[in-house]
Amino acid sequence: MFKEAVDFIRSVYGSGDFIALHQPYFDNRELELTSECIKSTFVSSVGKFVSDFEDKVAEFCGVKRAVACVNGTNALHLGLKLAGVAEGDKVVTQPLTFIATANAIKYCNAEPVFVDVDRDTMGMSPEKLEDFLKKNGFVKAVVPMHTFGHPCRISEIRDICEKYGAKLVEDCAESLGSFYNGIHTGNWSEGASLSFNGNKIITTGGGGMLLFNDSKLADRAKHLTTQAKIPHRWEFRHSECGYNYRMPNINAALGMAQFEKLPALLAKKRELADKYRKFFGGRFVDEPKNARSNFWLQAVLLDDRKQRDEFLAYTNDNGVMTRPCWCLMNELEMFKDCPHGDLSNAKWIEDRLVNIPSWVRL
Numbered sequence: 515m516f517k518e519a520v521d522f523i524r525s526v527y528g529s530g531d532f533i534a535l536h537q538p539y540f541d542n543r544e545l546e547l548t549s550e551c552i553k554s555t556f557v558s559s560v561g562k563f564v565s566d567f568e569d570k571v572a573e574f575c576g577v578k579r580a581v582a583c584v585n586g587t588n589a590l591h592l593g594l595k596l597a598g599v600a601e602g603d604k605v606v607t608q609p610l611t612f613i614a615t616a617n618a619i620k621y622c623n624a625e626p627v628f629v630d631v632d633r634d635t636m637g638m639s640p641e642k643l644e645d646f647l648k649k650n651g652f653v654k655a656v657v658p659m660h661t662f663g664h665p666c667r668i669s670e671i672r673d674i675c676e677k678y679g680a681k682l683v684e685d686c687a688e689s690l691g692s693f694y695n696g697i698h699t700g701n702w703s704e705g706a707s708l709s710f711n712g713n714k715i716i717t718t719g720g721g722g723m724l725l726f727n728d729s730k731l732a733d734r735a736k737h738l739t740t741q742a743k744i745p746h747r748w749e750f751r752h753s754e755c756g757y758n759y760r761m762p763n764i765n766a767a768l769g770m771a772q773f774e775k776l777p778a779l780l781a782k783k784r785e786l787a788d789k790y791r792k793f794f795g796g797r798f799v800d801e802p803k804n805a806r807s808n809f810w811l812q813a814v815l816l817d818d819r820k821q822r823d824e825f826l827a828y829t830n831d832n833g834v835m836t837r838p839c840w841c842l843m844n845e846l847e848m849f850k851d852c853p854h855g856d857l858s859n860a861k862w863i864e865d866r867l868v869n870i871p872s873w874v875r876l
């Protein structure tokens with residue numbers, strides 16, 4: 515099976531060379547817009563590409579406003595701060611996520627709490643969330659993540675958050691272009707964060723964005739990303755301790771060129787998923803119910819940890835890059851003492867899942 519898988523992936527990419535897990539796709543448009551930005555000299559904290567990029571992404575995601583940030587991690591940090599997360603608060607997230615989710619909670623001096631995921635969505639399980647809240651009481655906020663671009667059961671999670679008085683902040687770093695019940699991810703919460711890191715579905719080099727349906731929160735986010743400077747033609751006065759979290763104009767220029775390609779990239783990712791589904795059958799990690807995934811990172815499930823490790827070794831030895839999912843957050847030194855419930859689904863996935871090459875070109 516391993517050799518057939520490597521041969522199949524090679525045939526899909528039409529390449530005998532090393533095949534990366536993910537890589538961005540650029541053409542002349544990226545050169546055009548970044549050159550235009552450089553020629554204008556406005557490459558940094560002032561310029562039209564930032565607000566144009568924010569407007570485009572907000573419209574695509576169906577949110578009222580978007581605020582561009584330096585990266586997805588600080589976008590999430592700011593989103594949590596705007597949701598009122600502060601020192602000593604408990605914030606629920608999932609153990610199966612990239613480290614940035616848990617770190618952003620820590621940046622608020624809050625305590626991450628880990629609740630298990632569902633096996634099919636790989637995102638936070640509403641049942642396990644409710645179970646945890648019933649037993650343990652109040653938490654300040656809940657941060658589900660749409661793993662590898664597959665939407666979690668976000669509307670059920672939202673209902674539970676409302677019932678227990680917790681703020682909801684979605685980590686949508688991996689889910690630009692993913693919809694749940696026909697609505698783009700990020701629309702269920704107070705604020706949601708995107709990432710435009712080099713390995714995401716579109717990139718600005720480094721970058722992130724916050725999505726809001728509340729204009730007041732968006733205004734506040736903008737203010738805090740720009741050192742909380744009170745707008746004035748010459749005066750430097752700051753209303754509070756803000757951040758330098760604003761996306762530079764040169765990154766937004768790259769983002770504008772990338773954004774034009776998003777629909778075509780999404781279609782290509784779906785085509786790739788169709789091919790993988792046909793080949794891997796039941797092992798292929800597919801779109802969950804009621805969801806339309808962006809298929810950002812595609813994945814297969816092996817029988818157990820031993821077979822997973824053998825598959826990882828064989829594919830990487832043979833020039834096809836694959837990787838396991840992340841070490842669970844609760845098993846890392848700095849988060850090992852954080853409260854958590856039963857995490858058997860996350861463990862089950864960690865033992866079996868392997869991400870396979872997922873990049874596309876137009």
Ligand SMILES: *Cc1c(COP(=O)(O)O)cnc(C)c1O
Pocket residue numbers: 585586587588611612614615659685687688708709710711721722
């Ligand atoms: C990529 C990613 C982020 C943010 O990453 P940045 O590199 O800071 O843009 C946050 N959470 C998850 C789950 C991610 O995959």
